[in-house]
Amino acid sequence: MTILRRTVRATAMTGALLAALAATPATAADFGFPVLVPVTGFLSLEGTSQRNGAVLALRKAPAGIGVRSTVIDTGTSPETAVTALDRAAGGGDPVLAVAASMLGTQMLAMLPLAKEYGVPLVTVSGTASITEQGNPWVFRFFPGDAVTKAAHARYVVEELGKRRPAVIHQTTAYGQSGQAHLKAEFERLGVRPVFEEGVDASAKDLLPVITKALAAEPDVLVLHLHSAPTALFIRQAAAHGVTLPVVAGSAMHQPSTAALLDPAELKGVCAETAASPVSGGSPAVEAFTAEYRAAFGTEPDAFALGQYDGMRMVLDAVAGGARTPDAVRAALSAGRHEGLAMTYRSDGKGNMAHSAVIVCYDGRSRVPAIAKRYDDVTGVLK
Amino acid sequence: MTLLQLLVNGVALGAAYALVALGFVLVLNATAAVNFAQGDLVMAGGLLAAALAPHLPVPGILLLPAVMAVMAGLGLAVCAAAYLPLRHRPPVSVFISTIAVGIILQNGATLLSGPEPKSAPPLFGGGTLEIGGLVVAEQSAAIVVVAALLIGAQQWVFARTQFGRRLRATAQDPEMARACGIPVTAMVLATFAIGTACAGAAGLLLANQFFVTPTSGGDLILKAYIAVTLGGWGSVPGAVAGALVIALFEVVVSAVLSYPVALAALYATLLAVLVVRPQGLFGEAARRRA
Numbered sequence: 249m250t251i252l253r254r255t256v257r258a259t260a261m262t263g264a265l266l267a268a269l270a271a272t273p274a275t276a277a278d279f280g281f282p283v284l285v286p287v288t289g290f291l292s293l294e295g296t297s298q299r300n301g302a303v304l305a306l307r308k309a310p311a312g313i314g315v316r317s318t319v320i321d322t323g324t325s326p327e328t329a330v331t332a333l334d335r336a337a338g339g340g341d342p343v344l345a346v347a348a349s350m351l352g353t354q355m356l357a358m359l360p361l362a363k364e365y366g367v368p369l370v371t372v373s374g375t376a377s378i379t380e381q382g383n384p385w386v387f388r389f390f391p392g393d394a395v396t397k398a399a400h401a402r403y404v405v406e407e408l409g410k411r412r413p414a415v416i417h418q419t420t421a422y423g424q425s426g427q428a429h430l431k432a433e434f435e436r437l438g439v440r441p442v443f444e445e446g447v448d449a450s451a452k453d454l455l456p457v458i459t460k461a462l463a464a465e466p467d468v469l470v471l472h473l474h475s476a477p478t479a480l481f482i483r484q485a486a487a488h489g490v491t492l493p494v495v496a497g498s499a500m501h502q503p504s505t506a507a508l509l510d511p512a513e514l515k516g517v518c519a520e521t522a523a524s525p526v527s528g529g530s531p532a533v534e535a536f537t538a539e540y541r542a543a544f545g546t547e548p549d550a551f552a553l554g555q556y557d558g559m560r561m562v563l564d565a566v567a568g569g570a571r572t573p574d575a576v577r578a579a580l581s582a583g584r585h586e587g588l589a590m591t592y593r594s595d596g597k598g599n600m601a602h603s604a605v606i607v608c609y610d611g612r613s614r615v616p617a618i619a620k621r622y623d624d625v626t627g628v629l630k
Numbered sequence: 631m632t633l634l635q636l637l638v639n640g641v642a643l644g645a646a647y648a649l650v651a652l653g654f655v656l657v658l659n660a661t662a663a664v665n666f667a668q669g670d671l672v673m674a675g676g677l678l679a680a681a682l683a684p685h686l687p688v689p690g691i692l693l694l695p696a697v698m699a700v701m702a703g704l705g706l707a708v709c710a711a712a713y714l715p716l717r718h719r720p721p722v723s724v725f726i727s728t729i730a731v732g733i734i735l736q737n738g739a740t741l742l743s744g745p746e747p748k749s750a751p752p753l754f755g756g757g758t759l760e761i762g763g764l765v766v767a768e769q770s771a772a773i774v775v776v777a778a779l780l781i782g783a784q785q786w787v788f789a790r791t792q793f794g795r796r797l798r799a800t801a802q803d804p805e806m807a808r809a810c811g812i813p814v815t816a817m818v819l820a821t822f823a824i825g826t827a828c829a830g831a832a833g834l835l836l837a838n839q840f841f842v843t844p845t846s847g848g849d850l851i852l853k854a855y856i857a858v859t860l861g862g863w864g865s866v867p868g869a870v871a872g873a874l875v876i877a878l879f880e881v882v883v884s885a886v887l888s889y890p891v892a893l894a895a896l897y898a899t900l901l902a903v904l905v906v907r908p909q910g911l912f913g914e915a916a917r918r919r920a
Contacts, residue, residue, distance in 0.1 A: 293745040451884075453639050456881055459885055
C-alpha cells in the first residue's frame with residue numbers, strides 16, 4: 249500500500265537520521281539539540297512538519313561538532329511538554345538549543361523551565377503571547393498573526409481592490425487570534441467586513457455559513473480556517489457555483505490541504521503564508537524541497553521550512569563559536585540570518601520572522617505560485 | 631429554496647451520523663458497556679477506505695463491502711481484546727479499555743497513514759445533481775440511500791431472522807439466553823462485528839465529503855453519545871432520530887443562528903428533553919424491557 253510504504257520509508261528515514269545523529273562519536277564538542285514537538289494529537293500535521301524540518305537541519309552539523317538529537321512527542325498537553333523538556337535538558341548533558349513545540353499552550357508551560365535551565369527554545373508557534381512574557385530564551389521563526397494577517401488584509405484591499413470582505417474564521421484560539429488581527433488590519437485600511445462568523449472546527453457542513461456570507465453580498469471571501477475546514481469550504485463553495493475570489497489563511501498553502509481538492513476547485517483561491525517551499529523561487533529552496541521529499545516522502549510546508557531555518561541559524565551560531573546555550577541565545581538575539589524562507593532577525597522579543605507571502609492557484613495545478621511578498625511587516629499589534 | 635437545500639444537506643449528514651450512533655447503540659445493548667472507541671472506529675473506516683482506494687480503483691459503493699468486512703474483523707479483535715477479558719468486571723473497566731482502544735487507533739492511524747486529512751472515494755460520482763434549482767451532491771443523495779438501506783437491512787436482520795432474535799435475546803438477558811442454549815459470547819462478538827462494520831460504513835460515507843484525520847473520532851463519539859441520549863438510551867430508532875436532530879441543528883439551525891449558537895441550542899434542547907423525558911425521545915421501550 250502506498251501509504252504504508254510511504255510511512256515505513258518516512259519512519260525509517262527519520263529513524264536513520266536520528267540514529268546517525270545520535271551515533272555521532274562523542275567528541276570534545278558534542279552537543280544536544282532535542283526536538284520536542286507534537287507528532288500525535290490534533291496538531292500532528294503541523295507538528296510532523298516541524299519535526300521533519302528540524303531533523304533535516306540537524307543533519308548538517310558544522311565541521312567538528314557532534315550533534316545529538318532525539319525526537320520526543322509532546323502530544324497536546326502542557327504537562328507532557330514540560331516533562332519532555334525536563335527529560336531532554338535537565339539531565340546534565342550539554343544541550344545548546346531545543347526545537348520546541350508549535351503548540352502555544354505547551355510553549356507557555358515550557359518557558360519558565362527553559363529560563364530555569366537557561367536553554368533557548370526555537371519554535372514556529374504562532375501564539376502571540378509566547379514572545380510577550382519577557383522571557384529571553386524563546387525564538388519564533390514563523391511570522392505571527394500581526395505579520396501574516398497584515399499581509400492577508402493588505403492583499404485583499406490593495407491588490408484585489410476589494411472593499412466588502414466576508415470573514416469566516418475558526419472558533420479556536422487560532423481562529424480568534426487571526427480574526428482579531430484581520431479586523432484590526434481591515435479597520436486600518438478603512439474597510440469594514442460585511443460579514444464575520446466563527447465556525448467550530450468540527451463542523452461537517454459549511455453550506456450554512458456560505459449561504460449567510462453570500463447573503464451579505466461580499467466581493468471577496470476571506471478565510472482563517474484549519475486545513476480540512478478550508479478544503480471543505482472551498483469544495484462546497486465551488487459545488488454551489490460561487491465565483492467570488494477566496495483569500496484563505498495559511499492552512500490552504502499546505503500541500504496536504506490542496507491534495508484534498510481538484511485543481512479546478514482551486515481556481516481563484518489565494519492564501520497567506522510565511523513561505524511556500526513547493527512553489528520554488530530559488531535553487532536553495534528547490535534543493536530543500538527535493539531533499540525533504542527524499543527524506544520523508546511528503547511535501548514540505550512553511551512550518552517545516554521555518555523550523556529548518558531556525559535550527560540552521562542555531563547551527564550557524566555554533567559554527568561561529570557559540571559553545572554554551574547562553575552564547576547561542578546571544579547569537580540568535582543579536583544576529584541576522586539569511587534563511588531559505590526569509591531574512592530573520594530578532595525584534596528584541598524573540599520574534600524572528602517579519603515577512604509573509606501570498607500564494608495563488610491557477611486552477612490547473614495544486615502547486616501555487618507566489619503572487620505577492622510582504623517584507624518587514626509590523627502589522628497592527630494587539 | 632435555501633431551506634430545502636439545507637434540509638437535504640442536513641438529512642445526508644444525519645444519515646451518516648445515524649450509522650455512527652447505530653454501531654454505538656448495538657454494542658451498548660449487547661453488552662451494557664459504552665464503547666468509547668466507536669468514533670475512532672469510524673475514523674479507522676474512513677482512513678481504510680482512503681488507503682484502499684488507490685489500489686482498488688472502483689466506486690465507493692463497491693469498496694463499501696470490503697471496508698465493512700475488514701472493519702467487522704477489527705470489531706472482533708476489539709471485542710476479544712477490550713471487552714471479553716473484562717466483561718465480569720465493573721462497567722468502568724470496559725469504559726477505560728475502550729478509551730484505550732480509541733487512543734491506540736488514533737496514534738496507530740497517525741503512524742500508518744500520516745497526520746494529513748484524507749478523502750475517501752465517492753459512492754458513485756463526485757458531481758452534483760440539479761433538481762428544480764436544488765444543488766444536490768451525488769454523494770449526499772447516495773449517503774441517504776445507502777444509510778437507509780443499511781439501517782433497514784439491520785432492522786430486518788434483528789426483527790425477522792433467527793440470528794437477529796438470538797442477538798436480541800443476548801442483549802435483553804444474557805443469562806437467560808445462555809440458559810436457552812444461545813452462544814452468548816459468539817453473539818456478543820457478532821454484535822461488535824456488526825457495530826464496527828457500521829462504523830466502517832459511516833467512515834467511508836463521511837470521509838469523502840468531510841474528509842478524515844486521525845483525530846476525527848473524538849468529535850464523532852460525542853455526537854453518537856448525544857444521539858443515543860437524546861433518542862433514548864439503547865433505542866435503535868431513537869439513535870437514528872437523535873442523529874438526524876443533531877445534523878439538523880448543525881446545518882439548518884446554524885444557518886439561522888451562528889454555528890456556535892446552534893451548538894448551544896442543541897445542548898439546551900438535549901437538557902430540555904432530559905428534563906421532560908429523562909428516558910429520551912424513544913426511551914419507553916427500553917424502560918419496559920428493563
